[in-house]
Amino acid sequence: MKxxxxxxxxxxxxxxxxxxxxxxxxxxxxxxxxxxxxxxVNTALRPRSRPDCLTIQNCTEVVEMDxxxxxxxxxxxxxxxxxxxxxxxxxxxxAVVSAGNxxxxxxxxxxxVSRMAGVERPGIASIMPGEKGPVVLIDVGANVDCRPSHLxxxxxxxxxxxxxxxxxxxxxxxxxSIGEEGGKGNEQVRLAHELFMDSxxxxxxxxxxxxxxxxxxxxxxxxxxxxxxxxxxxxNLAERITRILKAELMGAFLGxxxxxxxxxxxxxxxxxxxxxxxxxxxxxxxxxVGIVCHGGSSSKAIKNAIGLxxxxxxxxxxxxxASELSALKKENxx
Amino acid sequence: MKxxxxxxxxxxxxxxxxxxxxxxxxxxxxxxxxxxxxxxVNTALRPRSRPDCLTIQNCTEVVEMDxxxxxxxxxxxxxxxxxxxxxxxxxxxxAVVSAGNxxxxxxxxxxxVSRMAGVERPGIASIMPGEKGPVVLIDVGANVDCRPSHLxxxxxxxxxxxxxxxxxxxxxxxxxSIGEEGGKGNEQVRLAHELFMDSxxxxxxxxxxxxxxxxxxxxxxxxxxxxxxxxxxxxNLAERITRILKAELMGAFLGxxxxxxxxxxxxxxxxxxxxxxxxxxxxxxxxxVGIVCHGGSSSKAIKNAIGLxxxxxxxxxxxxxASELSALKKENxx
Numbered sequence: 001m002k003x004x005x006x007x008x009x010x011x012x013x014x015x016x017x018x019x020x021x022x023x024x025x026x027x028x029x030x031x032x033x034x035x036x037x038x039x040x041v042n043t044a045l046r047p048r049s050r051p052d053c054l055t056i057q058n059c060t061e062v063v064e065m066d067x068x069x070x071x072x073x074x075x076x077x078x079x080x081x082x083x084x085x086x087x088x089x090x091x092x093x094x095a096v097v098s099a100g101n102x103x104x105x106x107x108x109x110x111x112x113v114s115r116m117a118g119v120e121r122p123g124i125a126s127i128m129p130g131e132k133g134p135v136v137l138i139d140v141g142a143n144v145d146c147r148p149s150h151l152x153x154x155x156x157x158x159x160x161x162x163x164x165x166x167x168x169x170x171x172x173x174x175x176x177s178i179g180e181e182g183g184k185g186n187e188q189v190r191l192a193h194e195l196f197m198d199s200x201x202x203x204x205x206x207x208x209x210x211x212x213x214x215x216x217x218x219x220x221x222x223x224x225x226x227x228x229x230x231x232x233x234x235x236n237l238a239e240r241i242t243r244i245l246k247a248e249l250m251g252a253f254l255g256x257x258x259x260x261x262x263x264x265x266x267x268x269x270x271x272x273x274x275x276x277x278x279x280x281x282x283x284x285x286x287x288x289v290g291i292v293c294h295g296g297s298s299s300k301a302i303k304n305a306i307g308l309x310x311x312x313x314x315x316x317x318x319x320x321x322a323s324e325l326s327a328l329k330k331e332n333x334x
Numbered sequence: 335m336k337x338x339x340x341x342x343x344x345x346x347x348x349x350x351x352x353x354x355x356x357x358x359x360x361x362x363x364x365x366x367x368x369x370x371x372x373x374x375v376n377t378a379l380r381p382r383s384r385p386d387c388l389t390i391q392n393c394t395e396v397v398e399m400d401x402x403x404x405x406x407x408x409x410x411x412x413x414x415x416x417x418x419x420x421x422x423x424x425x426x427x428x429a430v431v432s433a434g435n436x437x438x439x440x441x442x443x444x445x446x447v448s449r450m451a452g453v454e455r456p457g458i459a460s461i462m463p464g465e466k467g468p469v470v471l472i473d474v475g476a477n478v479d480c481r482p483s484h485l486x487x488x489x490x491x492x493x494x495x496x497x498x499x500x501x502x503x504x505x506x507x508x509x510x511s512i513g514e515e516g517g518k519g520n521e522q523v524r525l526a527h528e529l530f531m532d533s534x535x536x537x538x539x540x541x542x543x544x545x546x547x548x549x550x551x552x553x554x555x556x557x558x559x560x561x562x563x564x565x566x567x568x569x570n571l572a573e574r575i576t577r578i579l580k581a582e583l584m585g586a587f588l589g590x591x592x593x594x595x596x597x598x599x600x601x602x603x604x605x606x607x608x609x610x611x612x613x614x615x616x617x618x619x620x621x622x623v624g625i626v627c628h629g630g631s632s633s634k635a636i637k638n639a640i641g642l643x644x645x646x647x648x649x650x651x652x653x654x655x656a657s658e659l660s661a662l663k664k665e666n667x668x
Contacts, residue, residue, distance in 0.1 A: 066515075131574060141512055144520040178475055178562040181400075186478040186559045209566030213574065225520045226560055228512040230567060232543030237571045240465060240547065 003309050004084040004093035005302070007036030007044075008062040009100020011295045017099060018044035020302025025054045027303065030310050033057050033093055035084040059083040062100070065295060069103030073111055081105055085112035088288045095289035095309040097280060099302065102292045106142050106283060113288035116318075118325030121146070122285030123154045123224065124292055125161060126231050127278040130215030136162050136171075137212065139224040140231045140281060146223035148192035151175065152199055153325065154221045157284040159201070160324050162219060164315040165282075165308065174207035174217035176226060182206065188223065199328060279304030282312060284321070289313055337643050338418040338427035339636070341370030341378075342396040343434020345629045351433060352378035354636025359388045361637065364644050367391050367427055369418040393417040396434070399629060403437030407445055415439055419446035422622045429623035429643040431614060433631045439624055440476050440617060447622035450652075452659035455480070456619030457488045457558065458626055459495060460565050461612040464549030470496050470505075471546065473558040474565045474615060480557035482526035485509065486533055487659065488555045491618040493535070494658050496553060498649040499616075499642065508541035508551035510560060516540065522557065533662060613638030616646060618655070623647055 005021045007014040014036055021032045022045070031053040034041050038058035045054075061079040063072035073082050081104050087093035089112040098105045106122060115122060123139035138154040139146070155173040162168040175192055177185035182193045184206060196203040204217045212220055212230060222230070279301040283290035289312045291305045339355045341348040348370055355366045356379070365387040368375050372392035379388075395413040397406035407416050415438050421427035423446040432439045440456060449456060457473035472488040473480070489507040496502040509526055511519035516527045518540060530537040538551045546554055546564060556564070613635040617624035623646045625639045 144512065176563060178478065178559055178566075186557075189559075209563035209568075210570035212563075212567055213570060222563075223520075225512055225523075226563055229510060229543040229546075229556075229560055229564060232512075233546055233564060233567060234543075234571065236544035236547060237568065237575075241571075241575050 001310055001313060002031040002033055002093045003306050004033050004035055004057070004087045004096050005306065006080045006084050006096065006098035006100050006105075007034040007041050007056075008080040009098040009105075009295075010293065010297055010302075011099075013099065014040050014044045016297065016299050017302055019299035020297070021306065022048055022054060023299060023303040024306035025051055028307050028310070030306055031055075032306060033087065035059060035080045035087070036062075057083060057087065063104040065101050067101065067104070069101055069107045072101070073104050073107040079104070079108075081108045082112065085109055085288065085290070089113050094313045095291065097291045097293065097302070097305045097309050099280075099293035099295055099297045102141060105290055105292050109283060109286040109288060109290050113286050116285050116287050116322060116325065118322070118329050119153050119157070119285040121150045121153070122283060123150070123157065124281050124283055125154075125158050126227070126281045127166070128213060128231070128234065129277070130213050130218065132215030133218065134162075134166055134278070135213060135215055135218050135220060136166070137220045137222070137227055137230060138284065139222070139227050141224045141228040142283070143224040145225075146188060148188055148195050151188075151192040151221045151223070152195045152201070152328070153285070155196065155199075155201055155203075155219060156324050156328050157321050158219045158221065160321040161282055161284060161312070161317055164317040164320055165311050168218055170202050171218045172202050172204035173219040173221060174204045174211065176209075176212070176220050176222035176230075177206040178208060180206050180208065192221075201328075277304060278308050279306070280308060282308070287318065289318065335644055335647060336365040336367055336427045337640050338367050338369055338391070338421045338430050339640065340414045340418050340430065340432035340434050340439075341368040341375050341390075342414040343432040343439075344627065344631055344636075345433075347433065348374050348378045350631065350633050351636055353633035354631070355640065356382055356388060357633060357637040358640035359385055362641050362644070364640055365389075366640060367421065369393060369414045369421070370396075391417060391421065397438040399435050401435065401438070403435055403441045406435070407438050407441040413438070413442075415442045416446065419443055419622065419624070423447050428647045429625065431625045431627065431636070431639045431643050433614075433627035433629055433636065436475060436626045439626050443617060443620040443622060443624050447620050450619050450621050450656060450659065452656070452663050453487050453491070453619040455484045455487070456617060457484070457491065458615050459488075459492050459618055460561070460615045461500070462547060462565070462568065463611070464547050464552065466549030467552065468496075468500055468612070469547060469549055469552050469554060470500070471554045471556070471561055471564060472618065473556070473561050475558045475562040476617070477558040479559075480522060482522055482529050485522075485526040485555045485557070486529045486535070486662070487619070489530065489533075489535055489537075489553060490658050490662050491655050492553045492555065494655040495616055495618060495646070495651055498651040498654055499645050502552055504536050505552045506536050506538035507553040507555060508538045508545065510543075510546070510554050510556035510564075511540040512542060514540050514542065526555075535662075611638060612642050613640070614642060616642070621652065623652065
């Protein structure tokens with residue numbers, strides 16, 4: 001097992017990425033190949049001594065955050081994200097982890113390992129901290145204009161992933177809408193509801209915004225526009241709430257005393273809203289394992305994303321996904 | 335000034351609605367006419383003595399929460415929401431407040447006072463607790479499939495409302511998308527961005543999910559599907575966070591002590607996330623004033639919604655909105 005990590009991707013690359021990779025090697029015992037500018041990676045590694053199972057694959061280009069993903073990946077043949085996926089395509093690595101341009105990660109995956117059979121569009125699934133355990137929200141930004149059939153395929157892929165990697169048992173799939181009845185929602189969602197009803201999947205019907213993080217329905221599908229808004233809003237709210245609370249408590253003497261005494265409680269509270277536990281969002285629907293991390297990921301998030309990638313490979317999720325997609329296809333053509 | 339309140343609308347109608355109306359009369363000095371079943375309203379009023387400026391308009395029907403709004407309003411000629419808007423159409427009341435079926439409120443408004451010139455689709459604007467003051471999000475559920483021009487009209491209306499009723503000065507209008515650049519987003523948003531750029535409005539460009547409650551941009555436009563998901567997710571998160579924190583603090587002896595000492599701080603924290611300050615969401619784009627309240631509104635929320643309706647009328651928002659819509663039309667045809 002070897003994970004290719006895009007050393008050049010992320011707001012604080014390569015330093016934070018390299019630290020996270022080193023932690024994955026030493027704490028999780030996973031082999032990592034850092035893909036990026038060798039000199040910069042070596043500088044970031046110093047003064048640490050590099051263990052044998054942490055290697056470097058030198059490359060000279062980077063797809064920047066504000067660059068057109070498709071153009072960047074096509075034109076920069078030596079871009080770190082492209083080289084990382086080529087290692088997977090050649091069988092020299094088992095998965096890719098990147099905190100860089102997520103569109104470029106998607107584009108590089110499609111270009112190298114290509115789309116999975118039965119999938120019209122790959123999707124990015126975010127693992128969010130639900131009240132009763134993790135919630136998988138798909139798609140969070142790969143596809144902004146989805147057809148109803150894309151949403152059904154997202155459901156199949158997220159379900160296979162959650163069963164294999166998160167230990168969920170027959171997870172229910174909810175369709176994000178603005179009312180519980182099947183007739184509620186926009187045209188895309190009303191049509192997707194009909195497809196889900198006929199799909200043979202474990203479909204929970206429509207769910208609303210208030211249900212997303214409740215966790216009663218652990219898989220939520222929506223188009224990438226809505227999902228991206230939901231993800232960024234939730235992250236902002238969690239971060240903001242921690243900040244307001246801190247300011248309120250530190251502003252008064254009694255508050256400071258309360259904060260001191262209740263420190264353990266606040267730490268647990270923060271952890272319940274933490275977004276870095278899984279470290280990254282799996283890119284589902286390509287013939288390879290890819291994990292997309294937040295640009296501002298901490299080294300802990302990078303380490304956890306590498307751990308998630310290893311579980312994804314170990315549990316043979318790609319095979320399960322392919323077999324369930326093929327079952328869906330048969331169901332629909334019968 | 336007289337506000338028509340739909341006494342039969344809401345999860346706890348007529349009791350909670352009647353209490354809120356009575357509080358608006360006694361605390362805010364606003365005249366209210368309660369529209370609903372007279373016997374039920376009288377029972378809810380007891381043992382309070384009814385002041386002269388709190389009257390009752392008897393009617394026999396109700397559009398239920400799960401009923402088709404348009405059908406309900408058309409067929410039930412004596413439905414409370416329809417009768418309330420008819421009072422406005424006849425000049426016997428100045429505004430309508432309802433915690434009932436919001437689709438029915440929209441339908442009744444369109445049927446009685448009709449759509450405003452220059453507006454293709456009315457929208458519901460929610461006033462949310464932003465970090466730097468209120469944020470107006472429009473649309474939160476009236477229109478699930480919007481055209482780009484609808485989004486621009488939402489911006490004009492919300493801006494006129496926020497200027498007149500919330501004291502904002504030349505508020506900037508943001509277009510909710512999934513990236514800051516104009517080219518980012520789905521097709522609807524990319525086209526709307528171009529329209530906004532040519533509109534002469536105070537356009538701040540695209541904003542993302544994380545910016546919604548930051549408050550840097552106080553007016554956010556989006557289609558009613560996305561807006562409804564955002565509103566319900568935010569409400570759920572705010573409610574959930576208060577609950578987690580309480581459970582964490584009450585679960586440990588030190589936490590209980592911290593909670594006791596820091597009580598004032600927690601109250602302020604809760605208030606910063608409170609959604610009942612404005613009580614309701616204005617329905618913008620009809621020739622009349624309508625405020626839509628949450629089905630589960632408290633009596634305090636109903637009272638505040640009545641206060642908001644009165645400010646809406648007092649500040650002649652409808653006239654300002656009409657004049658700005660007509661300026662937009664001229665701008666676009668030049």
